[in-house]
Amino acid sequence: MRDFIYYPGCSLKAGGKHYEESLLPVFKAIGMPLEEMDDWNCCGATAYFSVDEFMAAAICGRNLSIAEKEKKNVLAPCAGCFLTMKKSNTFLKSGHEKAKKILNDLKSVDAEYKGSIDVVHPLEVLVKDIGLDKIRELVQTKLTGLKVACYYGCQVVRPYTDLDDPDYPTIMDDLMAAIGAEPVDYAAKTRCCGGSLGGTIEKVGVDLNYVLLKEAKKKGADVIVTLCPLCQFNLELPQSKVVAKYKDDVRIPILYFTQLMGLAFGIPKEDLGFNRSVISLDKMWAKLSNGGGK
Amino acid sequence: MEIQDKVIFEGELDPGFVNTIRDKSFSEEIDKCIQCGTCSSSCPMVSYMDYPPRKIIGMIKHGFKNEVLKSFTPWLCASCYNCQVKCPSNIKITDIMYTLKREAIDANVYPKKFPIPALAQEMHKIIAKNGRSSELWLVLQMYLKLKDPISPLKYTSTGINLMKTGRLSLKKEKIKNRKQFHALLKAVSEDTK
Numbered sequence: 146m147r148d149f150i151y152y153p154g155c156s157l158k159a160g161g162k163h164y165e166e167s168l169l170p171v172f173k174a175i176g177m178p179l180e181e182m183d184d185w186n187c188c189g190a191t192a193y194f195s196v197d198e199f200m201a202a203a204i205c206g207r208n209l210s211i212a213e214k215e216k217k218n219v220l221a222p223c224a225g226c227f228l229t230m231k232k233s234n235t236f237l238k239s240g241h242e243k244a245k246k247i248l249n250d251l252k253s254v255d256a257e258y259k260g261s262i263d264v265v266h267p268l269e270v271l272v273k274d275i276g277l278d279k280i281r282e283l284v285q286t287k288l289t290g291l292k293v294a295c296y297y298g299c300q301v302v303r304p305y306t307d308l309d310d311p312d313y314p315t316i317m318d319d320l321m322a323a324i325g326a327e328p329v330d331y332a333a334k335t336r337c338c339g340g341s342l343g344g345t346i347e348k349v350g351v352d353l354n355y356v357l358l359k360e361a362k363k364k365g366a367d368v369i370v371t372l373c374p375l376c377q378f379n380l381e382l383p384q385s386k387v388v389a390k391y392k393d394d395v396r397i398p399i400l401y402f403t404q405l406m407g408l409a410f411g412i413p414k415e416d417l418g419f420n421r422s423v424i425s426l427d428k429m430w431a432k433l434s435n436g437g438g439k
Numbered sequence: 440m441e442i443q444d445k446v447i448f449e450g451e452l453d454p455g456f457v458n459t460i461r462d463k464s465f466s467e468e469i470d471k472c473i474q475c476g477t478c479s480s481s482c483p484m485v486s487y488m489d490y491p492p493r494k495i496i497g498m499i500k501h502g503f504k505n506e507v508l509k510s511f512t513p514w515l516c517a518s519c520y521n522c523q524v525k526c527p528s529n530i531k532i533t534d535i536m537y538t539l540k541r542e543a544i545d546a547n548v549y550p551k552k553f554p555i556p557a558l559a560q561e562m563h564k565i566i567a568k569n570g571r572s573s574e575l576w577l578v579l580q581m582y583l584k585l586k587d588p589i590s591p592l593k594y595t596s597t598g599i600n601l602m603k604t605g606r607l608s609l610k611k612e613k614i615k616n617r618k619q620f621h622a623l624l625k626a627v628s629e630d631t632k
Contacts, residue, residue, distance in 0.1 A: 155572045160606045184615045186570040191518045192562035195540040199631040203623055204566070241465075243631055250626035254619050299519035304533075311524045337483040337519035345554040345581070346487075347593055353483060382597045421604040 146274060149265065150217040151179035152208060154226035155187050161223070161374025163418025167403035168222055168267060170417065174283060174410045175275055179220065182211055188226040191341055199243055205233035206251045210258040219264045222403075224373035225340075228300035231264040235305055266301055267403070268372055269308055272316050277323045285411035287325025291432055293405070294331040294366035295321060296357065298338055298376040311335065317372065317402055324409035329364040333357050343379035350383045351390055358387060358395040367429055370402040377401065381423050398424045408433075452502035460499050464531060464538040471528040472496045478522035478532050488512040492522055492532055499535070508548045513539040514555040557584040567624055570614030575607060 157165040172179045185208050193201035208230065212219045221227040237244050238260040251258050271280065295317040303311035312335055318328035336357060343350040357380060361369050371377045381399040388394055400422065407417040419426060461469050479491035489511050490498065498507050516536040523533045540559065543549040549556040561580040565572050582591050601607040614620060 155574070155612065158612065159574045159608045160601060162606060186614050186620060187566045187572045189566060190562065190572070192559040193566060194537050195556075195559040196544060196563040197628075198537065198541065200567075200624060200627050203627040204570075204620070207620065207623060246630040247627055250623060250630055253626055254622045256619065256623065299517075299521065303520045303524045311521075335521075337517050337521065339483070340517040340519065341558060342484070342515065342517050342555060344578075344594075344597075345558055349484070349487065382600060385596065421606055423600045423604055 147263075147265075147270075148217045149177075149179065149220040149270065150182045150212045150215055152182050152185055152188075152212075152219050152221045152226060152230070154185075154221065154223040156223050156225075156374035160378055161401075163421040164222055164374055164377070164401045164403065166416070166418035166421075167401055167407045170412050171403050171406045171410065172267075174407075174412065175271075175279070177270075177275075182208065182219070185211065188221075188223075188229040190225050190229060194229070199247060201229070202233040202236050202244070203247045203250060205230045206237055206247060206258050207256045209234060209237070209262060209264075210251055210256040213258055213262050216262075218262045220267060220270065221264055222267050222372070223375070224266075224298055224300040225375060227264060227266050228305060231305045234260075234262075234264050266306075266308065266372070268301070268316055268320065271406075272320055277319060280320065280323045280406075284324050284409045286409055288321075288405060288409050288433060289325050290434075291326045291405075291429065292329050292365050292367045293321045293326045294329050294361035294364060294369045295334055295402070296331070296338075296361075296369050296371045296376060296380065297334050298371065298373050299335060299340075301372060302335055317370065320402065321370065321405065324406055326405060326409075329361070329366050331361060331364055331366070333360040338376045338379040340375060340379075343375070343383070347383075347386070350379060351386050354380055354383055355387045355391050355393075355395065358384065358397055359393065361397055362395050366397065367432055368398045368400050368405075370400050370405060372402055384424060396424055398422055398426050398429055447503070447506075451505075453504040454502045456502050456504040456507070457500050459542070460535060460538055463542070464534045466531040466535055468526075468528050468530040469496065469500065469535065472500065472530055473528060475527060477525050477527060478530075481521045481525045483519060483521070484515045484517055488515050492516075492536075495539075496530065496532065496535070505548070507539060508543045508546055509550070510539075511550055511553065512536070513543065514550065514553055552585065552587075554581060554585060554590075557581045560584070567621075569612060570617055570620045571612035573608065573610065573612045575609060576611060 189201040309316045339353045476493045479493040513536045
């Protein structure tokens with residue numbers, strides 16, 4: 146079994162804290178309690194690459210060096226952090242002349258990086274390292290009857306990773322089926338939510354997400370599950386504006402896949418960040434006739 | 440109907456532009472573009488763009504430097520990489536969009552009243568200073584740079600919802616070893632010029 150160190154990134158400490166709140170107990174239940182990387186810095190997100198790409202690779206290199214010192218791989222739950230650090234890791238290992246210079250600079254500030262570790266997403270660890278059989282064993286309350294649209298967004302499935310198919314991945318659907326939920330055939334699962342444009346240009350946030358919400362509703366989903374704090378934000382926060390603009394009640398809870406896993410593992414729902422949902426979860430609790438976890 | 444002068448003379452083009460973009464985005468494949476349009480048809484943002492991705496690639500190859508760098512298109516790229524994984528010639532289109540953003544900032548011709556370049560630059564500043572980003576302060580700084588006090592009001596309900604659910608933090612996040620972080624940035628900026 147590979148070893149991992151948890152890299153939260155800025156979002157899991159702010160707008161996406163219910164991702165962390167559900168991720169940590171789930172990994173604890175699996176017997177793999179996560180330790181947070183000491184003094185990690187921001188991955189730079191899309192912004193740093195838009196301004197200076199070598200600096201962007203260098204600041205990711207600092208995080209990689211912290212993990213490497215502990216002989217651990219980086220576990221990055223946020224899709225943005227995952228892609229940015231994965232991309233930078235590939236570049237730093239490429240042998241490119243500029244990459245060599247950056248590695249030297251890292252060494253000069255006591256953050257040597259030899260290129261011995263990987264950046265992985267929790268989904269990959271859960272399904273590929275731990276395996277669905279073990280997940281099934283841990284389920285105490287099957288989420289029977291709950292129809293789930295699995296939304297992957299873009300950055301976890303492309304292009305610097307071989308995690309799953311870039312267009313129609315199924316890894317999260319398999320995971321949801323393993324905990325007893327019923328994944329729906331969600332064609333929009335990798336259609337982009339707009340990323341940082343969703344929250345900054347209102348029209349984009351509203352239009353793009355109407356398509357995503359409507360498709361999930363049409364397929365009969367009760368909830369959408371995501372694996373990225375920015376997708377979660379973009380799908381959830383503009384919903385009242387989407388309803389007002391399109392005169393179509395497409396409101397639907399947007400949860401993290403880890404929240405549903407925790408529920409199935411019998412972790413009290415109070416400990417999984419459900420109170421941070423802006424959209425009412427009443428219908429979901431009603432559908433999970435047992436009230437959702439014990 | 441007013442007749443507009445849309446003619447661009449060959450002397451106004453920069454035939455070397457494609458070389459700059461090819462080198463800076465590590466994308467030799469740009470030479471193999473067949474103008475098929477798969478990028479444009481796979482782009483979730485294309486309907487908002489002034490030039491679709493296919494045109495941008497064509498314009499780069501033909502030296503339309505000014506038009507490309509002033510375009511909104513790179514800033515409307517949400518970085519979803521769909522075009523990049525779909526391109527039959529394996530052109531790193533998303534990476535090229537990143538290069539265009541950097542070139543537009545360096546040439547100071549990026550769209551000034553548009554939130555995305557402001558967001559990128561302000562986030563860059565915050566991270567370079569503190570090592571971490573703080574969502575609320577980032578958004579405030581972005582609107583300050585845009586000199587736009589009106590638009591943030593559109594997001595009042597978003598702010599209230601985040602506050603109600605305990606997801607809005609007022610804290611300015613910082614890493615401990617900022618000295619090392621700043622030394623790294625300095626060394627890299629000198630080394631990769």
